[in-house]
Amino acid sequence: xxxxxxxxxxxxxxxNSKNTTRDLIKKQKVKNAIIAVCNENLxxxxxxxxxxxxxxxxxxxxxxxxxxPLKSKYIIYQISETMFSARLQELELF
Numbered sequence: 001x002x003x004x005x006x007x008x009x010x011x012x013x014x015x016n017s018k019n020t021t022r023d024l025i026k027k028q029k030v031k032n033a034i035i036a037v038c039n040e041n042l043x044x045x046x047x048x049x050x051x052x053x054x055x056x057x058x059x060x061x062x063x064x065x066x067x068x069p070l071k072s073k074y075i076i077y078q079i080s081e082t083m084f085s086a087r088l089q090e091l092e093l094f
Contacts, residue, residue, distance in 0.1 A: 023060075024079040030057050036085050038074055048087045055082055 030053070041049040054062040061084065065076040076086040 007068070026057070027060040027064060030060040031067065034061065034064060034070060034076075038070070038076075042074065042086060042088050045088055045090050048085060050079070050083060051084050052083050058082060 034051070037051055038049060041047070055086045058081070062078065064070060065084070073089055075089055076084055076087060079085050
């Protein structure tokens with residue numbers, strides 16, 4: 001029962017709010033960096049761009065590639081532990 005109370009205290013009364021805030025800031029910085037390099041390097045259909053993330057930023061990179069606007073604008077997939085490949089989404093009009 002003590003573990004449950006510890007979890008409730010930590011979750012709702014700010015046990016590690018500084019760490020959570022730092023994680024959210026770091027995640028947003030990684031997301032902004034990926035958006036910036038993709039916007040700069042992917043301008044035409046068929047363009048492919050490979051980029052590498054620092055190992056300490058890997059958790060954030062893998063999370064943000066599935067978020068908007070990256071998800072709808074680019075196809076990004078991981079090609080090795082820290083390397084990613086990105087290309088523009090292509091819309092087919094009939």
